[in-house]
Amino acid sequence: MDGMEREDDRRLVAEVRARGQGHVFRFWDAISPEGRRRLLDQLASVDFDQIDSLVRNLVDEGPHRAILERDVRPPDVIPLPRSPVEREERARARREGEVLLAQGRVAVMTVAGGQGTRLGFDAPKGMFPIGPVTDRSLFRIHAEKILATGRRHGRPLLWLLLTSDATHAPTVEAFEQEGFFGLEREDVHFLPQRMMPSVDLEGALLLAEKDAISMSPNGHGGALLALRERGGLDRMRERGADLLFYHQVDNPTVPVPDPVMLGYHGHAGAEMSSKVVEKTDPNEKVGVLAQVAGRTRVIEYSDLPQAMAEARDTDGRLLFRAGSIAVHVFGRSFVERLTEGGLSLPFHVARKAIPHVDADGRKIEPERKNGIKFETFVFDALPEARVTVSQEVDRREEFAPVKNAEGEDSPATARRLLADLYGRWLRAAGVEVPFDAEGHVVGSAEISPLFALDQEECVAKLRGRGIRFHDTIVLAAPDA
Ligand code: UTP
Numbered sequence: 001m002d003g004m005e006r007e008d009d010r011r012l013v014a015e016v017r018a019r020g021q022g023h024v025f026r027f028w029d030a031i032s033p034e035g036r037r038r039l040l041d042q043l044a045s046v047d048f049d050q051i052d053s054l055v056r057n058l059v060d061e062g063p064h065r066a067i068l069e070r071d072v073r074p075p076d077v078i079p080l081p082r083s084p085v086e087r088e089e090r091a092r093a094r095r096e097g098e099v100l101l102a103q104g105r106v107a108v109m110t111v112a113g114g115q116g117t118r119l120g121f122d123a124p125k126g127m128f129p130i131g132p133v134t135d136r137s138l139f140r141i142h143a144e145k146i147l148a149t150g151r152r153h154g155r156p157l158l159w160l161l162l163t164s165d166a167t168h169a170p171t172v173e174a175f176e177q178e179g180f181f182g183l184e185r186e187d188v189h190f191l192p193q194r195m196m197p198s199v200d201l202e203g204a205l206l207l208a209e210k211d212a213i214s215m216s217p218n219g220h221g222g223a224l225l226a227l228r229e230r231g232g233l234d235r236m237r238e239r240g241a242d243l244l245f246y247h248q249v250d251n252p253t254v255p256v257p258d259p260v261m262l263g264y265h266g267h268a269g270a271e272m273s274s275k276v277v278e279k280t281d282p283n284e285k286v287g288v289l290a291q292v293a294g295r296t297r298v299i300e301y302s303d304l305p306q307a308m309a310e311a312r313d314t315d316g317r318l319l320f321r322a323g324s325i326a327v328h329v330f331g332r333s334f335v336e337r338l339t340e341g342g343l344s345l346p347f348h349v350a351r352k353a354i355p356h357v358d359a360d361g362r363k364i365e366p367e368r369k370n371g372i373k374f375e376t377f378v379f380d381a382l383p384e385a386r387v388t389v390s391q392e393v394d395r396r397e398e399f400a401p402v403k404n405a406e407g408e409d410s411p412a413t414a415r416r417l418l419a420d421l422y423g424r425w426l427r428a429a430g431v432e433v434p435f436d437a438e439g440h441v442v443g444s445a446e447i448s449p450l451f452a453l454d455q456e457e458c459v460a461k462l463r464g465r466g467i468r469f470h471d472t473i474v475l476a477a478p479d480a
Contacts, residue, residue: 221376
């Protein structure tokens with residue numbers, strides 16, 4: 001092959017060929033020297049032993065189903081408070097969490113490295129305009145919560161954002177353009193995650209271009225390794241933060257960070273905690289928490305046998321109803337232990353329609369699933385934790401996922417959930433907001449986290465202000 005002066009390049013090409021992946025050099029003679037370099041650099045980052053073993057395991061789909069042959073039960077969950085005692089316990093958790101925040105012991109991690117393929121937005125999902133009235137972006141909503149929480153407790157929070165090749169550059173650019181949303185730059189760190197090659201259904205590497213193999217982010221489980229490799233844990237250590245509040249960029253209603261959850265986690269001396277919402281439809285596509293052979297785990301909806309998904313307890317509620325909403329708290333020392341000497345979360349296989357360049361150099365946008373992406377999931381760390389806490393929250397308050405362009409879990413549903421949430425805060429503050437029979441605000445409402453972080457603050461700030469609702473209302477930051 002031309003242009004192969006370096007010995008390590010020659011060795012790499014020989015290895016790629018020996019692994020049966022020599023087709024990736026098919027267009028070598030037609031690509032530029034820069035293109036050749038890019039291809040070689042990408043290939044040098046691939047762990048071929050790992051790919052080979054993942055492809056070998058495709059036949060039995062890995063270990064995920066096997067765990068279900070063991071003893072499986074519903075997990076212990078702190079339920080939504082219904083009695084005065086439970087309400088007092090939740091209030092105590094909040095007070096304890098607030099102390100942790102005031103002591104500067106909390107950092108936030110937002111995972112925002114995903115490709116957002118289902119949404120089909122041509123920028124990182126975090127830039128999606130979701131504010132029901134103002135079109136505030138997801139990033140801005142989270143940033144304002146983090147800023148307001150830091151102000152409330154007199155300690156700015158460290159904010160770590162997981163990015164990837166798919167999102168890093170435009171994310172950093174958006175933060176620059178928006179002046180870091182009012183946050184101090186040194187409080188914000190971007191941690192790019194590792195990428196994994198995609199393969200066709202027979203295990204052959206796919207080409208995204210003539211001079212590039214197809215790669216995708218290694219799943220949100222990559223957050224844990226990125227924390228170590230990209231300096232996130234160091235930053236936390238420097239600032240004395242020993243707790244990490246973890247959430248996904250595509251859920252705008254969750255409190256970031258939530259003092260109640262932090263309080264429960266701290267009180268129990270937990271290593272990893274999770275929020276759940278009650279699953280009421282056996283076919284809802286959320287993973288559920290379970291106790292498997294004495295360890296807490298998330299079982300993906302696709303792995304949960306139908307009989308288990310439909311099983312009910314004596315009250316008629318689903319037995320496996322603890323739906324995970326991908327909000328966690330991690331102890332820093334737990335992440336340090338997990339990532340010591342590399343991280344071995346299992347890879348999950350996702351069959352997808354993956355755009356690629358075919359053998360004749362044509363760009364193909366397949367309609368059917370033609371390939372496989374390999375991803376690790378952060379919740380697979382749960383069984384490694386010695387103590388876990390699971391806390392139930394109200395899905396109307398904290399779960400508004402933005403996944404699809406239309407229909408369920410779309411921008412339209414998330415905007416409505418946001419407007420309804422703010423509408424309820426306003427109603428609690430004595431503002432006459434009309435709701436329809438389904439509990440939706442007639443009109444729209446939006447409250448900046450810098451105006452009020454929660455209902456209590458909203459009520460306190462609006463007392464005696466005589467606010468009237470016409471058909472929309474926006475409460476902005478006091479200094480906006
Ligand atoms: P999803 O698994 O829902 O993926 O990610 P996605 O990228 O948003 O959308 P699709 O599946 O391509 O349509 C849940 C959260 O995890 C993050 C995403 O950015 C989102 O906040 N994530 C996912 C990462 O940070 N890295 C990954 O490799 C995968």
